[in-house]
Amino acid sequence: MAASVAQEFYKLREEWHKIDKIDSWKIAVWEAEYPDVDIIDKFMEVERSPIGIFDDIFFRFESIYPGDDKAFAAMLWQEYLEWFEPVAHPEKDILQALLDAGLLTEAYKPAEQLEQNLSNLWQELLRLRAAMAGFNARFVLYFPIVPYNNYHISDWFQKVMQTVPEGLRLVTMDFARDKRLNLYDEKKKGSIVYLRPVLDMPAAINNEMKKSSSNYNTMDVHARYRQQIIVLMETTTVLKNPKTGSEVKKLLQIAQEIGTPNAIIGSLLIASQANYAINQLSESNAYADRAIDLAEEKMDTDPNYYHMWKTCVMIKAAVFTMNKAYKEALVQYEKLATKASAFQDVYYAMEARRLAALIYYERKDYNLAFEYLLLALLAGAYMDIEMRRNSLYIHVAYLALELGAAVRPKPVLEELKLQIEEWLGADWETLLQQEGVAAIKTKSKKPLFNFKN
Missing domain, CATH: 1.25.40 (Serine Threonine Protein Phosphatase 5, Tetratricopeptide repeat)
Incomplete structure (x- = not known):
């Protein structure tokens, strides 16, 4: 069966099911291949929503570890308190969501007067859990991966592992090919579990794009754009393929129809990469130059364009190096x-x-x-x-x-x-x-x- 996004998602459910009923663990680490990070994060978000299928209640902390444990505890406390503040969008009101779901059966208000340390935060979370009468499942606290933070959270997890009380669990993510979490179970009690799903997200996404584009409406410019990327990249399997140039032109024309800077610069980047792949270095350089110029105009106000810019600069530098320039x-x-x-x-x-x-x-x-x-x-x-x-x-x-x-x-x-x-x-x-x-x-x-x- 061809890989699909839904199929890969259900693989994640099966992987979590393996650890769901294991009582001993305190910290779970998803070891993710780079293409799999997004879908694992989406899985954790689904479990945080009403349509999650596991009994535990999932929460997400966005605070980024600053290298100081006390400062991090204070940041987590502030984030926790914000969960219970009035919000403009009802769908983001955690307290109301718990009440609506029938999980919270008595009045609860965070104890703001407590010292903002980690021990008190754990106890406050347990107090919230105790307010849910008849609720015996655990709270799962999810800390998303932060790839380029100057201070990695690995040491913090190692320190707090033995402090996590019964009723709470911590979850994070690590790169399978560039592991940064170096945790060890000091007391050999099974406190750490690793989730290693075997996914094929590139194939799944490619199949979804083909499926959504094979019968696409010719008036849907975004569908035509996605389909054209597939057609173009399939020409790059042959060196100096004469078809690549014509497919690049089609992609650029569709990008102009879309008309957004993101589509135009992105298509130039793809054109540069495609020509580089088939060893058409002068063409690759020319497209890279155009993308660099356009991205430079945008990236000081929108940092997202910096990532396109740096990729093009790397291609351009590689072309010069190959030509001994x-x-x-x-x-x-x-x-x-x-x-x-x-x-x-x-x-x-x-x-x-x-x-x-x-x-x-x-x-x-x-x-x-x-x-x-x-x-x-x-x-x-x-x-x-x-x-x-x-x-x-x-x-x-x-x-x-x-x-x-x-x-x-x-x-x-x-x-x-x-x-x-x-x-x-x-x-x-x-x-x-x-x-x-x-x-x-x-x-x-x-x-x-x-x-x-």
Whole structure:
């Protein structure tokens, strides 16, 4: 049976059913592939609504961990109190929803006078639960994933695991391919459970798009746009496919019919990616230029356009690099590093510096290559330690040490090692020696950092 969104959603229900009746767990972690994050989040939202099928009552906390436990507890308290404030939209009134559902059988008002610490918040949630006569199920408190927060919530979960009282459960999400949650069950009581659904969301979404577009009304411009994206991307499986150019033109024409900046810039981005995929580099560059110009006009007032902009800049820089136009590629990476820093996108600030360093190495400017690796390390240091330890950051550290040994005196290298220990932890040497790290090379045919003439 072809994958569908509904089918994938029911897989999530089956996965949750596995842990629903297990009494021991306090924290559940969804380990999600990148395409699956949205549907898992939607599943948690459905369970938070009246149409959820599980007995537990689900709540959602949006507060972002600031790196300070006391400050986070106060933020959670404030968010909790806001649940019970008068709201303009009745559908968002949690207290009224509980009353309407017949779950709340006695008057309840949050105890605002309590000290805003985590222990009191747990007790207040239990007091709300006790106000529901005859209600024996638990409260499930959902903390959505925050991919680029400077302070990761992993340490907080580890600290609070043993403080979560009976009647409450915590749930969050982690990336399966870039794990940042490093939790362990100190007392071996089954306090942690992991949910690892096997989904195929790209296929499901593709099938839904085909299904909704196969019999589409020719007057529905959005349906034609979706269908045209499918047609275009199917041409990219053949290098230098002559059909790609004509399908790109059709997509751009439909985008003009839609008329929104998002559709126009998005179609130019897709055109650039499609041409890059079939190795039509000059065409890819031209479309990227048009998208970059339009996105630059919009992104200072709407940050969503920054993500389109950076993708196009990365494509443009890659094209220059493939053509050995290193000077032009470096200009793009400088632009990206500057904008990424302005938008607090620390990962791409690091990545821009790393790629620039590799170009300087190819140009045999080893001192500048080393300096740019240091800039990449400094940019990436703003990520939380778990992200540093599970990303390209360790590659940057490895390259910096390898090149530093050749271009800097030993005292400088020793100082760098101390700094890397601070950034990566006491086991940094073991971390850099893990499989794949020691084998990191440039795309040059020569070994990395071989200075023999």
